[in-house]
Amino acid sequence: MIDDITAAKDAALAEVERADSLDAIVALEPRLLGKKGSLGSLKAQLGSLSSVDDKKVAGQALNEATQAVESALSARRDSLGDAALAALVAHERLDLTESAGRPTRGHAHLVTQAWERLEDVFIGLGFQVAEGPEVETDWHNFEALNMGEGHPARGEFDTLFVDYAPPGGTAGRTVLRTHTSPVQIRTMLTAEPPIYIVAPGRVFRRDTPDATHMPVFHQIEGLVVDRHITLADLAGTIEAFTKAFFGPGFTSRLRPSYFPFTEPSAEFDIQRPDGSWLELGGCGMVHPNVLRAGGIDPDEWSGFAFGFGIDRMAVMRHQVADLRDMYADDLRFAEQF
Numbered sequence: 001m002i003d004d005i006t007a008a009k010d011a012a013l014a015e016v017e018r019a020d021s022l023d024a025i026v027a028l029e030p031r032l033l034g035k036k037g038s039l040g041s042l043k044a045q046l047g048s049l050s051s052v053d054d055k056k057v058a059g060q061a062l063n064e065a066t067q068a069v070e071s072a073l074s075a076r077r078d079s080l081g082d083a084a085l086a087a088l089v090a091h092e093r094l095d096l097t098e099s100a101g102r103p104t105r106g107h108a109h110l111v112t113q114a115w116e117r118l119e120d121v122f123i124g125l126g127f128q129v130a131e132g133p134e135v136e137t138d139w140h141n142f143e144a145l146n147m148g149e150g151h152p153a154r155g156e157f158d159t160l161f162v163d164y165a166p167p168g169g170t171a172g173r174t175v176l177r178t179h180t181s182p183v184q185i186r187t188m189l190t191a192e193p194p195i196y197i198v199a200p201g202r203v204f205r206r207d208t209p210d211a212t213h214m215p216v217f218h219q220i221e222g223l224v225v226d227r228h229i230t231l232a233d234l235a236g237t238i239e240a241f242t243k244a245f246f247g248p249g250f251t252s253r254l255r256p257s258y259f260p261f262t263e264p265s266a267e268f269d270i271q272r273p274d275g276s277w278l279e280l281g282g283c284g285m286v287h288p289n290v291l292r293a294g295g296i297d298p299d300e301w302s303g304f305a306f307g308f309g310i311d312r313m314a315v316m317r318h319q320v321a322d323l324r325d326m327y328a329d330d331l332r333f334a335e336q337f
């Protein structure tokens with residue numbers, strides 16, 4: 001019987017040695033140590049031994065064999081566990097020094113780039129940068145810009161209304177500004193002429209996004225108020241800006257148009273070196289009613305204003321086919337620039 005016990009133990013130990021995964025160990029355990037295993041069935045035969053001494057010796061040998069198999073299983077389980085953990089750690093390892101020496105550099109959003117370049121060019125022409133709130137009163141956004149209640153031009157702005165009253169505003173008559181022109185009013189009310197400002201900023205209109213429209217977009221407004229300002233100053237400024245921003249091969253023209261806040265009003269286009277024209281924005285001489293709303297005497301001062309879209313400048317410059325791509329936050333798009 002002792003020989004059988006030794007043989008069963010050796011066979012069991014060899015099986016433990018061959019187990020190559022934690023799953024295999026788990027499956028092996030009941031088979032080697034259970035009642036139906038070879039050691040288990042030898043234990044069942046103990047009762048049939050006639051001599052007490054033989055029983056004692058065989059029982060002891062069986063206990064030792066069982067313990068040997070148990071400790072072999074647990075040692076094997078530990079070492080397979082360590083190996084599995086090591087493999088997991090190696091697999092999930094993150095090399096945080098990976099980019100050392102090769103830092104990746106991002107860049108500003110295309111609209112931010114255009115916005116900052118526009119500011120640079122106008123600062124170079126002697127302008128200061130002004131700003132105003134995005135949540136605006138009806139008065140600043142429309143009324144003070146010569147668009148009183150019921151003015152048909154209001155209909156051209158697909159206005160988003162806000163259910164909130166800002167300081168000095170009235171609930172239900174508060175809007176997300178539809179253009180940067182209210183900054184003209186805010187600047188005139190707080191600064192003494194001469195005024196030479198540009199006001200870039202975010203504007204809002206009730207529009208369904210498509211390739212050329214977004215409900216949130218950007219404009220830059222310009223306002224000059226000084227003595228003896230004429231249409232020639234406006235045309236000259238637009239021309240100087242065109243050459244500084246687009247390049248010496250570009251030129252500009254004004255086309256008669258209508259805006260309630262300027263009189264006369266014009267649209268301005270730029271001509272590319274290939275001769276083609278591109279519509280850029282609106283401009284004109286500041287309407288006397290607008291100067292008065294800004295607390296400025298139109299008999300003493302005159303001025304011009306202009307406004308145009310920034311997003312379009314970025315789209316043009318980089319030949320982006322769909323405006324929505326600019327706001328999708330897709331790295332595959334952003335990394336092209």
Ligand code: DAH
Binds near residue numbers: 178179181283305
């Ligand atoms: N506010 C106008 C718009 O959003 C653009 C504009 C036109 C601004 C003429 C001006 C201007 O300052 O003089 O459509």
